[in-house]
Structure formats: C-alpha cells, structure tokens
Amino acid sequence: MAERRRELRDFPWSSYRALIGLAESPRWVDTELVLCTWGASAEEQMQNYRRYVEQGLTAKLPSPFLSIQEQSILGSDSFVEDIRRKYLLKRGIGDEREETSLKHLVRSENVGTVIAAVGVEYGICPAELLKRRSVCREGRQLAMYLVATLCRHERPPVQLAKQFGVTNAGLGIARSRMAEALTDRDQAALRARCDRVRNALKPPPSC
Template identity: 40%
Template structure:
C-alpha cells in the first residue's frame, strides 16, 4: 500500500482520518467510543495538539487538528497504538484494528474551518440507511448523535474540556449563542443538498487549500525532499504539477476521442467531455485558473461550472461506471506526469 505523504510543521492544521482494518468496526460498544475520546483528549494535552472537531463512526473516524509543534505522526501513533492495546487486552485478542497508516490532509488556515468541520459533522447522516429519511428525521439523527463534536459546537450538549471550538465558530456571529445557532443552521443546510468532500476539488488530496497554499507547501517543504519509494508518486505530482496538455492527452487516450475533438465544445461525446472537465478541475488548478481552464475547453465559465456539477452529481450518486472511468483516467494522468527514470 502506498505510504501517505506527510508534511509536518508547527501550527499546521490537519484533517485526519483512519478506517478499521479490512473496513471492520473500530468501535463496537459505548466503552470503545468513550475510551478513544479519553485517549484523544489525553494525548492532545501531552503533545500540545488542538482538537477542533471530530466524528467517530463505527468503522472509521475523522478529526480536525492543529499541531503546535511538528509532531502529528508521533501524536497519532501514540493515540492509535494506545487504543489498539486497550481493545486487544480487554478482548484478549491481537493484531491490527486500524487499516494501515492514518490519512492526513494539511489544511490552509484561511477559508476551511467551517467547510471541513461541516463535512466531518455530516458523517452520521451520510450513512445509506439515513440518507433516505426525510429531512426532519435526518436533522434529529444529526442532533442526537453522541460521538461527534457537533452537539458541543451547537450548544446541544456540553463538550469535553479539551475541545477547542473558537476557530470553527468565530465567523458565525458576535457572541457564543449566536455563533452556535448560525453554525447549526450552516451544518443543517447540508441536509438539503449534497455537501462535497472539500478534498475532491483539490489536485493533490493530501493538501486542502488554495493554489497559493499548495505552492507554499511545495516551496517550503517538498522541493528538496527525497522520500521512500512509496511516497514518490504523490511527491512528484507536487513537485512538478500537471499541465493541461498532459491531462488532455491522458483523457484522449482513455476515451478514444482525439485530443483536438475532445477539447472542442462541438465534441459530441458529452461523457468524455465531462470526464475531461473533472480531470482538469482536479489536476490543473495549480497551473491554470478556472477561467483559463474554461477557455482552453471552449467553454464559458458558467458552462465549465455546469459540466463540473454534472460530474459531481454522478460521483455523489455513486455511479460505478463514472467512478471506474475517473480512476482509469486519473491513473493515465499520473503515469504521464511522472518523470522518466534514467
């Protein structure tokens, strides 16, 4: 399994996630949730980590963190190892509970506190059995779910003393009561429409932020780094970027539509065009602005947005053909973008 790319520095923000081994349950009973949260708070204090929001689902968890020191890996290793030892000793078992190394996206400080926290808090209502319920019933499930920080951030229940709510709530009002109410309404908007994973719009999923932030990460931490083989693909993507022509050639090769035809607005194969739009949106944001991408495809900006929305709708609906096509094309892009070995 590819080793996730790690970027660590003092004051960094992260969206951290991990699943159960083989997608098995991580939390089987109330005591498991409580013990994990106890250890999350304990190690947050020990490693000087701020916990901004979290959500524990039966087979995975999400956490939004700030590290005061460059110590994310040590913090997470301590947390996950401690919880694994606890469960194995109690149940007289052995082996892994979590699926490999945790995933972590480094997050820009401007513009993502509310967006990411909302995405994390909506996890309980994205479960298939709950998605089909009426909005009011989903609102009830969201408000009654005990194993996330949503209730604490909205005043529905007292939160743990180690939870830092100020950063998420600061842009929602002038006093604590108003902030909690406005944030609750903001999250509940996600019950009426699909809320996209913020990382879906990023060209590199290990960094959540603007093109300027991605460039800063590349320049400050990655340009001179030499990592293990497992990290090289993502590292090379960050170091070299993706040009529009690379993505176009990969899409043409995968769809069987000539590149000159595929980039033209007169292309009759709408799915191929939508796939190309999805790819350039993911991979070319660091090299071209959205308006320039639209012009390169012979589209107005609104046309580019509509094509993007069609792709997101198919992804949100779980269309297997779309997911398979996106994966195939993405592999083609990444293969073309890697430097040749000498």
C-alpha cells in the same frame, strides 16, 4: 429531513452535540473557540451554528473539497503554485508511502498523454475532445478537468486553455463544474471513468 437531523445530532463520533448544547463538552473540545464568532451570547452562538450546519441537510452548499488542489493543499490555484515553488521544488521526496500527494504536486502529466487516456476511456479520437462542439461532451469536459488539474505545471494555464479553444477563465469554469459533478452521489459512472483514466496515467511500479 427529520431523520437526517436526528442522525446528525446522535452521531457519537462528532463534537456537534456539544457545540449545540445537547451534550457536555469533552475536555479536548474548545467550544468557545469554535462558537465565539457566531453571536453575542452562548445561546445565540449555539442557535446560529446549529442553523448553519443543519441547513446543509437541505441546501446545496459548495463543498470545501472542491478547492483541494492535487489531493494535498486546500486553497486557490495561485496559493498552491506559490507553495509548490517556494517549498516543494526545493526539497526531495522522502518515504513514498507518506508523500504520495506531494509527488503529485511536483510531477506534472503530459497534456497529450492525458487527452489520449480520456480518448481511450470514451473510445474516441483525442482530436475530437479538443473541438468546441465535440460529439462527446462529457469526455471533453473530463479531459479539460484532468488537464487543468494534472498538467498545470507543464504549461501556463493560458496555453492549457488554448489547447481546447477556450479562455483561461473558461477552462477554470469547466474544471470547477466537473469537480462539482464528481462529488454528486448520482455520478458514480462518471467518477469510475475519471478513476480509470487517473489509474491509466500512473507510472508502473518500480522493481
């Protein structure tokens, strides 16, 4: 714990030292703007901010990256869908290198294709992944996560959930749990499986 705290406070490429009063603030860092809601006095603000950040060294706090939809927009499902309908579907996609993430939002994978790809990865019949008591629980959970993430614009969420015999809320819970599992440092094998499935779904490069 002490070692991790020391590394956090000594990291040279972070403004954290300035925000907790261990170093002079660079001109381009507005510490007042960051700290103004953390207490009445400057000392209280620094203490509260430091306590909040450093509790993450021991407490398991939810990662904001779990809320990232399609690698592009941070927000709820409804917010992402609103942005997609209002802006992305009304514009063309420009430079492929610069707008790969936006393509993910406009394009949607086929449900059957995703489930089949997961089945290939786990060496199991796709129909088995749809069973509530599937013999391949991890594969089913990954299939639910990928369908909820990649097929959200092909069918309404209720229909996606029905594919797996669960409610819309149940599919959302399964997706959140798998998203959290994929961020676990001990789940390297699971992340590798997920990456292989995603890569298998990518369209072949154009000539």
